Amino acid sequence: MIETIILVLVVLWLLGSIxxxxxxxxxxxxxxxxxxxxxxxxxxxxSV
Numbered sequence: 001m002i003e004t005i006i007l008v009l010v011v012l013w014l015l016g017s018i019x020x021x022x023x024x025x026x027x028x029x030x031x032x033x034x035x036x037x038x039x040x041x042x043x044x045x046x047s048v
Contacts, residue, residue, distance in 0.1 A: 002033075002037060005033060009030045009033050013027060013030045
């Protein structure tokens with residue numbers, strides 16, 4: 001699930017970089033998503 005969100009954010013980031021549309025917010029969301037991904041990899045994958 002998180003991988004899909006990160007993929008969507010990367011695509012939006014690229015589109016925002018190309019067209020300059022709300023690039024600050026897209027960059028902010030991308031940084032948050034990458035931080036969550038790093039924390040997830042560090043803590044290990046836990047089953048729910």
